[in-house]
Amino acid sequence: MPIAITDPDDPRIEPYRAVRERDLVGRQHRFIAEGEVVLRVLLKQPRFEIESLLLAENRLDGLSDALEDLPPDVPVYTANRQVMDAIVGFPIHRGILAVARRAPLLPLEEFLTALPEDALVVGLVGLANHDNVGGIFRNAAAFGAQGVLLDHESCDPLYRKAIRVSVGGALVVPFTRAPSAEAMVQALQAASFEIIALSPAGSEILSRVKPARRTALLLGAEGPGLPRELLARSRTVSIPMSGGFDSLNVATTSGIALHHLTSQKDEKPLPR
Amino acid sequence: MPIAITDPDDPRIEPYRAVRERDLVGRQHRFIAEGEVVLRVLLKQPRFEIESLLLAENRLDGLSDALEDLPPDVPVYTANRQVMDAIVGFPIHRGILAVARRAPLLPLEEFLTALPEDALVVGLVGLANHDNVGGIFRNAAAFGAQGVLLDHESCDPLYRKAIRVSVGGALVVPFTRAPSAEAMVQALQAASFEIIALSPAGSEILSRVKPARRTALLLGAEGPGLPRELLARSRTVSIPMSGGFDSLNVATTSGIALHHLTSQKDEKPLPR
Structure with a gap:
């Protein structure tokens, strides 16, 4: 079941806050995937563990088939555009974000x-x-x-x-x-x-x-x-x-x- | 001889004003070339008539060899960064712009x-x-x-x-x-x-x-x-x-x- 987020300061969506600023700093253990095509590819890659999704409300329906591949314990947060933009820090037209863990790099x-x-x-x-x-x-x-x-x-x-x-x-x-x-x-x-x-x-x-x-x-x-x-x-x-x-x-x-x-x-x- | 521009409202540099807004409208008879590599290519193309150049002062020296190909009657305007940015409407890091006429399209x-x-x-x-x-x-x-x-x-x-x-x-x-x-x-x-x-x-x-x-x-x-x-x-x-x-x-x-x-x-x- 999707979890509706109405407060941009909700601590549960902390990893999605100020995306661009964090891009600049770099993420050591995680990465952000953005957009439908990328999310669909990510969902097929067993080597990356998805921690959560943040979706604009109106994107949920179009993704229902893809989300069947998502382990049931992974939280799917939804927000309206205004809240989502406020979380991310810029207008996120694609309305689809995921946070996943990097796979360890082999020597x-x-x-x-x-x-x-x-x-x-x-x-x-x-x-x-x-x-x-x-x-x-x-x-x-x-x-x-x-x-x-x-x-x-x-x-x-x-x-x-x-x-x-x-x-x-x-x-x-x-x-x-x-x-x-x-x-x-x-x-x-x-x-x-x-x-x-x-x-x-x-x-x-x-x-x-x-x-x-x-x-x-x-x-x-x-x-x-x-x-x-x-x-x-x-x-x-x-x-x-x-x-x-x-x-x-x-x-x-x-x-x-x-x-x-x-x-x-x-x-x-x-x-x- | 380069012509120094100190007033962003100088009518001589009118074609360089508000570049992005004009990009959106489209230019019917002219186009804007930007940056050193593009300018060097443009100078070698006889089918395009260059109307003028607008250069950041500090770019003039590095272009002196290329400018030998420029017909002597084409005005070369120079400006400091502040004036140039004010003319163009955004920080124009490359510091090199040219206005040229389109060649007519053949049937x-x-x-x-x-x-x-x-x-x-x-x-x-x-x-x-x-x-x-x-x-x-x-x-x-x-x-x-x-x-x-x-x-x-x-x-x-x-x-x-x-x-x-x-x-x-x-x-x-x-x-x-x-x-x-x-x-x-x-x-x-x-x-x-x-x-x-x-x-x-x-x-x-x-x-x-x-x-x-x-x-x-x-x-x-x-x-x-x-x-x-x-x-x-x-x-x-x-x-x-x-x-x-x-x-x-x-x-x-x-x-x-x-x-x-x-x-x-x-x-x-x-x-x-």
């Missing part, structure tokens, strides 16, 4: 060992923009990548906006942190991943690359790109572009590369 | 006739989101598409935000309007373009498509997709995705398809 080596023999992962180096990280997770989920690795400079995929831009992909694709880009590359190589580093200066052309059974796609931020030391230790690949306009968004780049690598895998499976 | 048939025998164009149907249209122009420029066609429901590529997201690509790739999606398809077929319509229900897989000499890539909005009547008259193509997460951003989709089509063209040129 890098353990994460890689647990992956199948045939695996495609994405490694992110210095990606501090939530839109880009969200977009990359969306593509990683769409093309069925088995995991994403983030270096210490890359931002949190469970930041509210990153989850939203990922359309829930950040909740679908398992990820973990590497203490540094260097450590990421070392661990990948130790786990028999071939590293494909995308760079405008890459020595091969993406459309001719045939991926290995275990492939890691390494992406750097749009301006600086990947550090030279990492490129020296990887198979470097470029996407040829039209003269004078050498500029792709990094999330788009991830989509292009993941499409090529997965379509090659499907066409010519390597012998086991 | 659809004329636009297509003028294209080379070997041509790749993008057709947009119902794309009302400036981020998506900007992202598509960025990709069209990156992969050297010869043109973009927009139906009557698609938004203005010269809207300030669309230009910014396109990183100037909206100023690079020529475009024109079709009175309707139906008219677009008819004109493309009359001009011997093979139409590749992307759709989750497409009957071919993108990675196996070999493009014709004249190819048009047709894209619809993320939710509704392309109308059934158009799909019936096109070669329909899908991008296979991982089970349960059938979701790509339409700008990313354009990048994936343009990459595939241009890499195929480069690899196996069709006989002339």
